[in-house]
Amino acid sequence: MNLDKNKKALFLTDMENGLEPILQEVTNIRAENMLTIQSYGSVILHPYGDIMRSIIIAIYQENVEEIFVVGTKDKRTSTVNVSTQLESTKNKIQTLDYLFQNSKPEFSGGTVDEWLNGKENGSDNIEKSVDIIRHHPLVPSHFKVRGLIINNYDGKFSIVEVPTNKTVSNLT
Template sequence: MESGTILHEIMTFNETFVKNREYEKYETTKYPNKKMVILTCMDTRLLELLPKALNLGNGDAKLVKNAGAIVSHPFGSIMRSILIAVYELQAQEVLVIAHYDCGMSGLKAEPVLEHMKEQGITDETLNTLAFSGIDIKGWLHGFDSVTDSVKHSVDIIKQHPLMPKGVPVHGLVIDPKTGRLDLIVDGYQNQ
């Protein structure tokens, strides 16, 4: 889609969508019918495939997304979202669903930093961040093994000091082409 047209097309479509009351078939509540929260990747291939492959309709689950389905910080916004889902929105199980062929797999910081420089980010800015104690390279680094990454995120959630005991935390990897799920961590074990 051409730059400068995306927002316009969305707004035009949206007006018709609302006018035709097309929202009616999606009406539900903020509480997940299937009582779960899912952390998954922002990958475009999962936008519709993941809910279909898990038999999820509108209203069935809380869905949290980021690059790689990674919980990288125990007190970041991803972990906060999961805790809010559990304490305030009736989620009773947590699923971490990463996927094969993820953009975060094998991602190195160096090429990303190069692309930043190409788009006008200066060495001065990067140096200032480094002097402030921010580990940009570590922060931008992806993961080397998707199964290890899932296990690591499951561990952070499971062992979080604010996560109530008895909430199963499952770890899975989905095939972004077929939707096949591989179970990595069965959260019903070792509760």
């Protein structure tokens, strides 16, 4: 995946450290042209939330030309089951679950657990985030958005592009 090294790109990555050099090597984009937003699980839960706001501002303010939503295959999206740690707030969680189910679109997801932990499959999370970015009314329709999964096997990294429903230009 050799891209124009002078192109500015935005990477939405997991909280894992050390991804930038790998992405720089694979995409051939210079470090000074890489912007990174870190999020637990590389997930955009709401099309009008803080992460999406940062992406839109980067597109227009920083002249970003392409966005990569990057996840890692060797670890689960959420390393901790947050809802079990919140057992002391069980009544509040039940109330929030009720609101999640009955007050859409204010709340994203079906339950507090889904909202906190995301989906089990990291590829699904990445595909959903790519879809949210691509279909956002403030993102130009010609804008390139790709989903990538970094696989760390035996200390060697490989990157796999996540297929999405909407077709984009070939990798060149």
